[in-house]
Amino acid sequence: MSRVVVIGGGVIGCAVAERLSLDRHQVTLLERDQLAGRASGAAAGELSPARPSDAQSLAMFPELVARVEKDSGMNVEFRVQQGLKPAFTDDEAAALKKEGGRWVDPAECRKIEHAVNPDALGAVLIEHAHLTPPRFVRALARASASRGAEICEGTPATGFDVAGHRARGVRTPDGITAADWIVIAAGPWTREVALSAGIDVEVRPQRGQLAALDPGSLILRRSVFWSNGYLVPKGDGSIIAGGTEEDSGFDDRPTVEGIARLLELSRKLVPALAAATLQRVWAGLRPVTPDGRPIVAASTLRNLIVATGHHRKGILLAPLAAAQVADIINRAK
Numbered sequence: 001m002s003r004v005v006v007i008g009g010g011v012i013g014c015a016v017a018e019r020l021s022l023d024r025h026q027v028t029l030l031e032r033d034q035l036a037g038r039a040s041g042a043a044a045g046e047l048s049p050a051r052p053s054d055a056q057s058l059a060m061f062p063e064l065v066a067r068v069e070k071d072s073g074m075n076v077e078f079r080v081q082q083g084l085k086p087a088f089t090d091d092e093a094a095a096l097k098k099e100g101g102r103w104v105d106p107a108e109c110r111k112i113e114h115a116v117n118p119d120a121l122g123a124v125l126i127e128h129a130h131l132t133p134p135r136f137v138r139a140l141a142r143a144s145a146s147r148g149a150e151i152c153e154g155t156p157a158t159g160f161d162v163a164g165h166r167a168r169g170v171r172t173p174d175g176i177t178a179a180d181w182i183v184i185a186a187g188p189w190t191r192e193v194a195l196s197a198g199i200d201v202e203v204r205p206q207r208g209q210l211a212a213l214d215p216g217s218l219i220l221r222r223s224v225f226w227s228n229g230y231l232v233p234k235g236d237g238s239i240i241a242g243g244t245e246e247d248s249g250f251d252d253r254p255t256v257e258g259i260a261r262l263l264e265l266s267r268k269l270v271p272a273l274a275a276a277t278l279q280r281v282w283a284g285l286r287p288v289t290p291d292g293r294p295i296v297a298a299s300t301l302r303n304l305i306v307a308t309g310h311h312r313k314g315i316l317l318a319p320l321a322a323a324q325v326a327d328i329i330n331r332a333k
Helices: 011-022 052-058 061-072 090-099 106-112 133-146 187-195 256-269 271-275 311-331
Strands: 003-007 026-031 079-087 102-104 122-130 150-153 159-163 166-172 175-178 181-184 204-214 223-226 229-233 239-242 277-288 295-298 304-308
Touching: 003 011, 003 166, 011 026, 011 061, 011 133, 011 304, 011 311, 026 133, 052 311, 061 133, 079 090, 079 106, 090 122, 102 106, 106 122, 122 223, 133 150, 133 311, 181 187, 187 204, 187 277, 187 304, 204 256, 223 256, 229 256, 239 256, 256 271, 256 277, 277 311, 295 311, 304 311
Parallel strands: 003 026, 003 181, 026 150, 079 223, 181 304
Antiparallel strands: 079 122, 102 122, 159 166, 166 175, 204 239, 204 277, 223 229, 229 239, 295 304
């Protein structure tokens, strides 16, 4: 059993804490603000695989959800369902047909989802899932705590106790927390945290804006994906429209331009949403790497692991990231 300090209380950090506590490690999780207070809490919760690694991680959800719901006493509102990817041009239709999935013609598309734009030339039906991210993150943390993990909100990591090629602990306002292993999972703030240990991680923030719509009597049963945007129907009847990709530094405020694009997307995909009311708008800062791929790896400090850069797929890739971190630690025994 190792003493592991996890820095970051988003979905990646909490998933890592949950997995390591399951493996009987002594886990301390440090979150400078509150759990799911940043991008993880801002996410829409759609889990749509695009790469093989996405599908691998999605396949891990049923077992993970069953475990954390049992150990946390919470319901994360996970469900598997179909989604639609409509095409509005011949080129879009040709590209979607190459992706795989079942192609449906315009008549069947409208039969499946009456509200989808009748201008669609057809759509691909995809299998995906979704959940409620803040609940999921809290459930991961509570499940970890039920196995002895210490969850410390309002506790920033201010530095490291480094000797040679190893980090012996993490500095906080309360002192030094000793560690055999340290995992930095601080999203776009990972670079800032890691620099205090002399490690440069190439990750930066990218803002994603979202809007919650009240569709009134309109019913949308499936998520709808087009270009980089989506509409996700939630259990309370609302529809989440997302999500922009903007290089705004660490400014996580929603903008008129960004929300206008989401409303335009909503009307394009489901024209009747022009009559919907706007419930709220918000934004999150996603961590993105230069090549767009996540980083889950040991650093130049042998016992310091970096887990970041999951961009728009943080919720989806959390189980896989946790398993990868656990593998690094357990193989080093």
